[in-house]
Amino acid sequence: MVTPNMNYANLKDSYLFYNIKQKIKAYSDRYPDRHLYKMGIGDVSLPLCNQVIRALHNAVDDQSQKESFHGYIPECGQPELRENIARHYLKYSVKLDSDEVFVSSGASDELGDILDLFDKSNNALIIEPAYPAYIDASVIAGREIIRLEANKDNAFLPLPDENMVADIIYICSPNNPTGAAYDRRGLKAWVDYANKQGSVILFDAAYEAFIENSDIPHSIFEIDGARTCAIEICSLSKTAGFTGTRFGYTVIPKELERNGMNLNSMWVRNRTTKTNGVSYIIQKGASAVFTDAGQKQIQENIQIYKNNARILTSALDKLGIWYTGGKNSPYIWMKCPSNMSSWEFFDYLLEKVQVIGTPGAGFGACGEGYFRFSTFGSKEDTEEAAKRLMSLLK
Numbered sequence: 001m002v003t004p005n006m007n008y009a010n011l012k013d014s015y016l017f018y019n020i021k022q023k024i025k026a027y028s029d030r031y032p033d034r035h036l037y038k039m040g041i042g043d044v045s046l047p048l049c050n051q052v053i054r055a056l057h058n059a060v061d062d063q064s065q066k067e068s069f070h071g072y073i074p075e076c077g078q079p080e081l082r083e084n085i086a087r088h089y090l091k092y093s094v095k096l097d098s099d100e101v102f103v104s105s106g107a108s109d110e111l112g113d114i115l116d117l118f119d120k121s122n123n124a125l126i127i128e129p130a131y132p133a134y135i136d137a138s139v140i141a142g143r144e145i146i147r148l149e150a151n152k153d154n155a156f157l158p159l160p161d162e163n164m165v166a167d168i169i170y171i172c173s174p175n176n177p178t179g180a181a182y183d184r185r186g187l188k189a190w191v192d193y194a195n196k197q198g199s200v201i202l203f204d205a206a207y208e209a210f211i212e213n214s215d216i217p218h219s220i221f222e223i224d225g226a227r228t229c230a231i232e233i234c235s236l237s238k239t240a241g242f243t244g245t246r247f248g249y250t251v252i253p254k255e256l257e258r259n260g261m262n263l264n265s266m267w268v269r270n271r272t273t274k275t276n277g278v279s280y281i282i283q284k285g286a287s288a289v290f291t292d293a294g295q296k297q298i299q300e301n302i303q304i305y306k307n308n309a310r311i312l313t314s315a316l317d318k319l320g321i322w323y324t325g326g327k328n329s330p331y332i333w334m335k336c337p338s339n340m341s342s343w344e345f346f347d348y349l350l351e352k353v354q355v356i357g358t359p360g361a362g363f364g365a366c367g368e369g370y371f372r373f374s375t376f377g378s379k380e381d382t383e384e385a386a387k388r389l390m391s392l393l394k
Contacts, residue, residue: 007142011136016358016362020041027351037355038356039357039382042330042374044237044243044301044305045376046241046301049297051291052286055284055287073278073280075276076099076268076277079098080287081287085098086101087290089219089221091218093222097254100264101250102250102267103247103248103286104249105247105278106237106242106246107233107235109248110233111137113274116270117266120141123143123165123166124138124144124145124169125146125166125169126146127148127170127172128149128363129150129156129363129366129370130172131176146164155324156180156324157181159189160190167199168200168202171187171190171204173203173204175325175329176204177331177333177363178325178372179331180325183215184216184217191223191230195225195229198258200263201229203219206234206237206238207329208234208239209238209302210302212327212328213327220232227253227256228253229256233250234248235247242285245282252267308382309325309327309375311382312373312375313327315386315390316332316334319390330376331375332375333371336370337393341359341361345359353385355388357374359371360372
């Protein structure tokens with residue numbers, strides 16, 4: 001008899017977005033004519049930029065002609081695209097070889113797949129509140145999880161405790177859900193800890209394009225010592241609107257070794273064994289993002305989302321409500337007023353002003369009492385939501 005992976009039985013049911021959908025549905029059934037101002041799920045609302053669309057159309061046309069048709073694509077990515085991504089990192093004074101860059105179908109996929117590199121005896125340190133997939137992927141793999149609390153006292157940016165022993169370390173900066181971002185000093189502390197302990201940092205850089213502060217690294221490889229202890233996973237989902245198109249990339253330095261095993265070489269073997277790569281069409285669309293015209297166009301969209309963040313944070317500033325994020329991140333993490341629980345505050349906003357966010361309790365126990373807004377909606381909806389928050393909470 002086949003024995004299934006019994007670790008699935010250890011997964012907690014994820015009720016967060018299911019409950020949100022159910023509450024929204026019940027409200028809309030009661031009041032079908034009322035408009036809802038949705039700033040909960042972190043999905044983009046602006047379409048792919050023109051440069052990307054043209055590249056996608058051209059790639060489809062390529063597949064219609066024998067002379068330009070492409071079959072299997074290199075599993076680790078088209079060489080030209082890998083070179084373009086490596087060249088992109090030079091903006092941050094980070095030098096990469098193109099074969100240190102691996103093309104993927106998105107950060108979420110890669111964050112789970114990358115665990116193949118590590119023995120199941122390795123534990124995983126997760127800073128909470130956390131993106132739920134970090135925990136679920138580790139549970140499925142049967143790993144012990146160490147939880148490190150982020151809270152208001154440490155600005156939701158905890159530093160390593162020299163007394164803890166962590167093998168795999170998840171760091172998301174700028175963070176989802178809190179919007180907090182480590183400065184160079186904070187990331188250096190984690191890099192030094194990882195090198196001392198022999199740990200490996202899985203650095204989720206999905207929101208790096210929103211960074212404004214020059215002291216906040218876009219890449220962990222801006223930090224001395226990171227090439228011997230870190231893997232970086234990035235995505236075009238929020239950077240370029242690829243949430244429905246699916247594209248990401250992973251950087252594994254050649255210096256990264258443990259127990260005589262080279263993790264870059266291991267990942268080459270993993271990808272050439274387990275995937276047939278990302279489609280030619282999607283890779284051509286992604287390549288357009290890294291052109292000068294593509295960078296200019298995606299920045300125009302990002303500026304709209306950043307302006308939404310300014311609209312919301314201005315309202316919270318006027319209300320005197322504590323929050324983090326917003327400036328270097330598309331997420332705003334606010335303290336619920338009047339000691340409300342995060343679900344009480346969700347219901348309060350929905351019923352009173354039709355504004356929707358995400359209860360912090362859904363990201364871990366230490367998220368209770370906090371609330372997340374995303375800034376990916378329209379300017380018009382964001383402005384109206386800010387007015388309604390001001391009126392309700394003043």
